[in-house]
Amino acid sequence: MDDLRPDSPPPLSAALTARIREALRALDAVLVAHYYVDGAVQDLADATGGCVGDSLEMARFGRDHPARTLVVAGVRFMGETAKILSPDKRVLMPAVEATCSLDLGCPIDRFDAFCNQHPDRVVVVYANTSAAVKARADWVATSSTGLDIVRHLHAQGKKILWAPDIHLGQYLQEQTGADMLLWNASCIVHDEFKAAELEAMRKEHPRAKVLVHPESPAAVVAQADVVGSTTQLLRAAEALGAPEYIVATDNGILHKMRQAQPDKVFFEAPTAGRGATCKSCAHCPWMAMNEVDRLADTLDAAVRGDRSQEIDVDRQLAARALVPIERMLAFAAARKAAGTSAPAPFLQAGSQGMGPA
Ligand code: 13P
Ligand code: SF4
Numbered sequence: 001m002d003d004l005r006p007d008s009p010p011p012l013s014a015a016l017t018a019r020i021r022e023a024l025r026a027l028d029a030v031l032v033a034h035y036y037v038d039g040a041v042q043d044l045a046d047a048t049g050g051c052v053g054d055s056l057e058m059a060r061f062g063r064d065h066p067a068r069t070l071v072v073a074g075v076r077f078m079g080e081t082a083k084i085l086s087p088d089k090r091v092l093m094p095a096v097e098a099t100c101s102l103d104l105g106c107p108i109d110r111f112d113a114f115c116n117q118h119p120d121r122v123v124v125v126y127a128n129t130s131a132a133v134k135a136r137a138d139w140v141a142t143s144s145t146g147l148d149i150v151r152h153l154h155a156q157g158k159k160i161l162w163a164p165d166i167h168l169g170q171y172l173q174e175q176t177g178a179d180m181l182l183w184n185a186s187c188i189v190h191d192e193f194k195a196a197e198l199e200a201m202r203k204e205h206p207r208a209k210v211l212v213h214p215e216s217p218a219a220v221v222a223q224a225d226v227v228g229s230t231t232q233l234l235r236a237a238e239a240l241g242a243p244e245y246i247v248a249t250d251n252g253i254l255h256k257m258r259q260a261q262p263d264k265v266f267f268e269a270p271t272a273g274r275g276a277t278c279k280s281c282a283h284c285p286w287m288a289m290n291e292v293d294r295l296a297d298t299l300d301a302a303v304r305g306d307r308s309q310e311i312d313v314d315r316q317l318a319a320r321a322l323v324p325i326e327r328m329l330a331f332a333a334a335r336k337a338a339g340t341s342a343p344a345p346f347l348q349a350g351s352q353g354m355g356p357a
Pocket of ligand 2: 036100102187189250284
């Protein structure tokens, strides 16, 4: 059940690195990457003054950075969120067609009809959605802000309609006791983590701490020492001081975990039918499209004036989608400033939960 991929990507050639640096400079561009993409792309983001982060950090970094071009290495909703927050910046993606099963599982026409049937509920959607779905929502939430937002709405006596991730919705409901009506979609990567096999693995590695992303099924979340966003899991691994970790999220994150703590052992949490199908390999097929060669080609093409890898969001739609995104960002910033969020970025078993933004 170990990670079968190499611990670190093969070093990039000096020529390729120089080509990418030069193109970023020519485009006045900065690279914004998610932890699930190719380790070489993550390293380039770090080395060129960009960022590697969770969905919330990517959104904030892109909004606040002065570069005129954002190069988003991730999936489409991340590029769209960057464009919605910075309509005057150019947003490029190495793979504009990289989607997400949660986005695909929540088409706007069906979602709109569902919302119309429940006008008494506050609509909260996960960031992993289209711009149109966000535009229909009252709030956007990420895995790092969801718990605080739902708790806040519940304290106000609000009933919630949550979409699209059913596992994350159930987790938020269980943690907060809020009245939540849940859409039924899931992440094809996290859905594959298996509770019985995880239990067996924990017995084999009794010293290992278990880190789980809340897009995973409830029976897997129930075995976690820490539940949180990708950044929160990374910080937890740095803070807990255990010799071994079992990680139930996309295995792209192991690159950063191993970089930060080369002396620790990180195991992938077990998925069904290992080696049998691409679907059960703990790696998102859409995140995997962000290969370093594709990044270089995208940048070179953009320098030549090609616009095919550019993300565009209709201005009127973007203006509507911006409202619930900014509501989340303002809420997270206010909580942080007021110190009303828990100081630690994660909580351990017994008081499991996702920490502050
Ligand atoms: P976070 O990085 O925000 O935890 O989200 C994970 C995810 O769904 C990316 O696809
Ligand atoms: Fe979507 Fe899952 Fe891929 Fe993240 S890992 S982009 S949630 S399919």
